[in-house]
Amino acid sequence: MMYVVFIMSVLYVVGFIGFSSKPSPVYGGMSLVVSGGLGCGIVTSSGGSFLGLVVFLVYLGGMMVVFGYTIAMATEEYPETWGSNVVVLSAFLVGLLMEVFMVMWLFSGEHELVGFYFSGLEGLMVLGEGGFEYVREDYSGGASLYSYGFWFLAMAGWMLFVSIFIAIEVTRKRY
Amino acid sequence: MPYIYINIILAFVISLIGTLIYRSHLISSLLCLEGMILSLFTLNALLSLNINFALSTIVPLILLVFAACEAAVGLALLIIISNTYGLDYVQNLNLLQC
Numbered sequence: 001m002m003y004v005v006f007i008m009s010v011l012y013v014v015g016f017i018g019f020s021s022k023p024s025p026v027y028g029g030m031s032l033v034v035s036g037g038l039g040c041g042i043v044t045s046s047g048g049s050f051l052g053l054v055v056f057l058v059y060l061g062g063m064m065v066v067f068g069y070t071i072a073m074a075t076e077e078y079p080e081t082w083g084s085n086v087v088v089l090s091a092f093l094v095g096l097l098m099e100v101f102m103v104m105w106l107f108s109g110e111h112e113l114v115g116f117y118f119s120g121l122e123g124l125m126v127l128g129e130g131g132f133e134y135v136r137e138d139y140s141g142g143a144s145l146y147s148y149g150f151w152f153l154a155m156a157g158w159m160l161f162v163s164i165f166i167a168i169e170v171t172r173k174r175y
Numbered sequence: 176m177p178y179i180y181i182n183i184i185l186a187f188v189i190s191l192i193g194t195l196i197y198r199s200h201l202i203s204s205l206l207c208l209e210g211m212i213l214s215l216f217t218l219n220a221l222l223s224l225n226i227n228f229a230l231s232t233i234v235p236l237i238l239l240v241f242a243a244c245e246a247a248v249g250l251a252l253l254i255i256i257s258n259t260y261g262l263d264y265v266q267n268l269n270l271l272q273c
């Protein structure tokens with residue numbers, strides 16, 4: 001399982017194709033949740049466990065829950081899946097075929113693309129976990145939001161506060 | 176490692192195409208917008224971790240904050256459309272008839 005991160009990124013793209021082919025939004029939301037989980041796995045494999053947790057808690061647990069009950073409010077009686085409509089199925093298959101061809105092209109020799117050299121899979125080996133981090137980068141980076149990035153924090157907090165009022169006034173049609 | 180970057184940029188392009196192409200529901204396009212933001216977050220997080228520059232880990236966090244605000248406003252607009260027309264079909268948005 002040395003190439004598990006690459007397989008996770010391929011499944012990530014397949015999940016994206018799954019909701020980009022526009023089935024009923026219920027199934028699109030489910031596909032986005034699956035892609036979010038795989039994205040968390042990709043980020044965590046590079047040592048970013050804090051950022052993976054942020055994806056699960058804030059993105060999936062906050063934003064996707066809101067999307068979920070909004071979709072439940074604005075949904076139809078017979079939701080269409082990937083298999084019930086020819087358009088959705090063909091879009092999904094075209095995207096899947098494109099991804100398969102891209103992976104096959106990537107592994108068919110050496111390529112140079114915008115400064116990156118692709119040769120084989122040796123750049124993807126998951127290295128040993130033996131104490132190479134004395135400083136947890138993502139935790140200290142997240143903590144520096146409160147010290148060096150105080151202005152970021154102030155602007156983000158103010159923006160969240162104002163957007164509550166924006167959402168309320170827009171819903172009351174006072175724009 | 177560049178293979179993973181290519182896959183995430185490809186995921187961004189796929190959800191960008193999904194945002195720009197409408198089918199029946201408006202909320203599907205909002206969902207593709209959320210997908211764009213997820214792929215940008217993943218890309219930013221991976222880059223910050225792989226160049227070992229801890230301070231730039233702030234960028235994916237702030238991006239997520241802005242994405243939450245944008246999702247809130249987008250969903251509020253969707254609620255108004257759903258209140259007026261009953262459903263969020265894009266064929267209902269036909270006030271401009273030209």
